[in-house]
Amino acid sequence: MDIIIQSLAAVYNPMTLLLVTVGVLFGMVCGSLPGLSTSMAIILLLPFTYSMDPVSAIVLMVSCYVGGSCGGSISSILLKTPGTPEAVATTFDGYPMAQQGRAGEALGLAVTASSFGTIFSAIVMLVASPVLAQAALSFQSAEYFGLGLIGLSCITSIGSKNQTKAVVSVMIGLMVGTIGIDSINGVERFAFEQPSLLNGINYISVMIGAFAVAEVYKNIEEYRHVDTSLRTEQKVKIKLMKFSEMARMWSSFIRGSVIGTIIGIIPAAGGSIASLIAYGSEAQNENAKPKFGEGNPRGIIAPECSHNAAVGGSMVPTLTLGIPGSPVAAVIMAAFLIIGLTPGPMLLREQPIMLNAIFLALITAALLLFIGGRFVTSQFGHILKLPYPLLGTLIVTLGVVGAYSLKNSFYDVLIMFVFGLVGYFFDKFKYSNAAVILGLILGEIIENSLRKQIIIGDGSGMGFVTRPVSVLVLTVAVLTFLWPMMSKKFKNR
């Protein structure tokens, strides 16, 4: 009881609350700007934490993590340019909603779902973090492979108009993902002795090109013939969900949050995979109206709940085992070490207030998202009022800076340019840009896990079917792939 009271006192004091507010707002702004990741936002905050007490420092960074995770959806919805990799899935239904003049509603859904996901995972973590962390360790290569396949099952829904083209698109994404040094045995693949290709192709620059730049090209040829008054004249005012609306879509909230929490706990899986899997599971419903990919609210709720739930989830292995649950959690772990704390089992014994304080901070940050979300999104909303020639130019310029900022390299800008053209033609011939990105994001985890498991099995793939967790994950993967076809057959009967 004493620990809980001390934790409450550590978080609910004016200074810490101010830090939570600053962290959420700063994270949201960074997350919403393509090229500025949540990790970068936390790194930028790091020097300010040197003179703080450990709880305040960590609370600031965790709040920034929550804000950044949600912020990516702002540019996803308004500009079709995901600010963070986690926000890719939000683009699928968020941007169509903005095009229909429902940007405020889409942003409200994103903020509400992000807050819900964060609170959900924080509560789960508070109750069961040590147990869950141990369970997460049972995930090995075979299970990671299954997880990647579940993520890929998303193509059955995002490519519903032409499944074969979606499959080819995902294969192209997987191919692009193999460029660079092979991480298993260090062989140079498809780099053609170009140093810049050795590190592979960054999916953020591909994403900016194929989504944002290609969309600008498409709009340039259409804007003179399409009535854009809906988009340009309405004030984009965030519409937060009412409780009754939330209750109507409770299943999407819970499903997204559960998926995000579980995947967040698994070391190195992260929010981007969580949001794709959550979107894929939601989009299995073919009878949904409007259809997924055409502005279905559930297509925003599930991924947003999921990647923000992954924030809390990723803190579990970080704090309890000293294994970062995501790239951002790795940065926070480094911050722990700088402050003089070593994450791991001993941390829970030596700093019992810390764990509770972090999860209380998560809940507070989630609640503050409503206020921060209203403020940040309303500022971004003004952008939509620009005439298209100015808006399109702004998107491209932001894309160029975003791609360049990734590694301060022209090579990423070139990639963005090339994929802008590729994306344009893919769109014209009804291939799926989203599937390309999906393949690119999941390619590494799928190939590496597949090969590692075969190596562990001394050349045999039996490990995939002899490990109970693997069998379960692979069964789910197969079912999610086959479900759309099976449901069609059932309907025909």
Add this chain to the structure above:
Amino acid sequence: MTIEIIFNILIGLGVLFYLTHAIQLPATDNPADVLGAGGFPIIIGVVALIGLAMITIHTVKEKRKVDIPMLNLRSIDGRMVFINVLLLAAYVGLLDVIGFVLATFAYVLVAPLSMGYRKPLVLAVFASVTTTAMVVIFGIVFYVPLPRGVDLFRDLSYMLY
């Protein structure tokens, strides 16, 4: 239909090129690594080729007409998209020569004009505000080392960020 078949063939050639290189990747020393560096690329390359063949057959049967304005330079829309692609290429190419500030200012000034926007004063203000905001947010606040250009442009950029 023809243009789509040509597009599929181009992708197919790309995949074949990829496959040829994948087959040539060196075998691994580890006998347990059955797939090696080339195994996974070969699998996905073959699946892509089969898929492309199916798509092409379907395209031939369907005979769907696809309109690609960018390839039709006689239309105004096509010309606007094509010019914008060239402008973006020029912007990217000039970034490292004349620096971020000048290249961005010039691009933001010219690109809307190429899309038919005709309010020079608004455009001048927009270009100035956008360039300043980008430099302040990315160059100064977030310490992104924005391109400085060469020679004189480089020296001048140090006065700004």
